Amino acid sequence: MTEKLLNHLTEGPASAPPMVLGPSLGTSYALWDKVAPELSVTHRVVRWDLPGHGGSAAGLIGPGAAVGDLADLVLTLADSLGIGRFAYAGVSLGGAVGLHLAVHHPERVSSLAVICSSSHFNGSRSWEERAAQVRAEGMDRLVESADARWFTPGFTVPRLVQDHRDADPEAYAACCDALAAFDIRERLAEISAPTLLVAGRDDPATPPAHLREIADAVPGAALVEIPGASHLAVAQCPEAVLTALRAHFDGGAKRGMEVRREVLGDAHVDRAQDRQSPFTARFQDFISRYAWGEIWTDPTLSRRERSMITLTALVAHGHYDELAMHVRAARRNGLTPDEIGAVLLQTAVYCGVPAANSAFAAAQRVLAEEEG
Template sequence: MPTALLHHTVDGPACAPPLLLGNSLGTSTALWDGVARGLSATRRVVRWDLPGHGRSAAGLIAPGATVADLADHVLGLADHLGLDRFSYAGVSLGGAIGLHLAVHHPERVDRLGVLCASASFGDPRPWRRRAALVRRAGTAPVADTAAARWFTPGFSHPGLLADLRATAPEAYAACCDALAAYDLRGVLASIGAPTLIMAGREDPVTPPAHAREIADAIPGAALIELPRTSHLAPAERPEAVLVALRGHFAPAREAGMAVRRAVLGDAHVDRAQARTTLLTEDFQDFITRYAWGEVWTDPTLDRRERSLITLAALVAHGHWDELALHAVAARRNGLTPEEISAVLRHMAVYCGVPAANKAFATVQRALDDVL
């Protein structure tokens, strides 16, 4: 197992379930910029750069490398972060690494997303020719034609194209060696992790037929084809990719329970769960799935902003018990006493001084109880 680490970034709560995101050949962690923030609402999202890409050292890979070598680097990173088991999503070469992990290290991967990838990237000879070209002339020749392979007509991402030009040629070529040797077509049926396959309908590199081959081979795999999308789906269609991956990696109840505990605290949620009866269990499930799993996980507003809104709404409707609960939650979400006071003074203007008086007393008692 390699000892040197891939460059990586981590977003999301430290206690949330981990999700690793892998990149395609020639790109960096910037590939996931439009998706990672939304995923990190309920996941500990780890993005990493391939060797010689982004900020990872080129010396982490050598000529004749394999996808297994790259997968070992991912496992080394996971071990360094203390992640015994994780979810994984990857694009193209990053997706191939995910498939390799799910086949050869099934105990490490609990859920898998494979985007714009293949079980085999075709005849190895073009990959070897590309490796030879890049070793001879650098990445400029492949960068000049990358937009046509990566994006639909009219779309561009200058940052990713710049990343390709900045990629270390020897590392890029070694990744081409890995793609040339890669073929998992005979072993995909052994994958047991719940798997989502995504394809861009206008992808010339890994067309939808490649995705269907993977989906047909993995038991129970789901397949989504994105219209008006080429090879780098997270860059070109971040909203669609985010919705699909959130649904796959954080089903509403699971996501809702994680956020509910993060906002209200384990003690409160445990008490609510212990009091659940045949009468209330469906309602508890509804609250977890809808209020916490869909509304509170929507990345349009952060948790501080949602606490501000919630406090105001509870004062306006006189829900004093819920106000006490959410005053404590607001502190947990990062609001200061001064900010909570500002909300209540604001409500004095629009809901009346008597309501604000009651709100201040309720909130003070709630905060005193937890100090």
């Protein structure tokens, strides 16, 4: 792993839509252990470590760092993985990184979830004092109060407390510098990505009022409060956080299913759903989410144009059963029988006469059924 990149863990299918998960100050990507594997069923999940935390090199940031510096490191990581546009969820400092990305790099953030975080962290003084403390004394004294700052009484996650103890003091202090300088309140209204705010009702560090302030400023944002959760709600109440994130991020699958029904018809989609089994469920989700939720919803091409392209591709590969289905879809998308015939005639030139002959036979059968 090159020291120019944040340490990270990638989970889920490479073909799935990407999702980037950001950590809280003092933790590693282990913060997401109870949530990321579930999200990776439908997404390519990338969770990363802050500089000097987990496996990330401390030298990635220095004194006087800003949240924008951390956001740049996240973009560099995404670029190295071939990820352009991604969903993003972050906790506390990780959530601040998400807000910065949504404001300054809106073209990269498809949707956003900000968890137990804030658009400002109560001014600079307390963070400057904490930075000075860890630079002078190291992490041990601060770690003693980790459970009280992170969880409700009686709850702990030893792995995360150990991550806190193992964090590099200089890098931790630089992250404190970033929190001290962070205040994005005046830019919140510029956020265009669909945004979810998740608050822990018992969070002393970023109380629900901080998340409500963001929700009130970001157009169309939603707010969920989790009872019994403190600052690290992702670790303390993973099921509740997962439910909220799924409802927010899986909107593409829902829209994809709507488009799939509009183009192919309810009868066909219902048959496909009835035949679905646990073995084929992820494939059906992939079709709805990727083919119909991302490709067919892209406004660059009209549905008429997409039908023409699809017919041609199916003829080229000899998929005549599916061609019949897409002839019906083409009619539903506004193509006339003459236009469908013209598309198939074009395939005779570029895909071959035998392929076009079979395609005309399949299309004629479908069009005759429709006339009947």
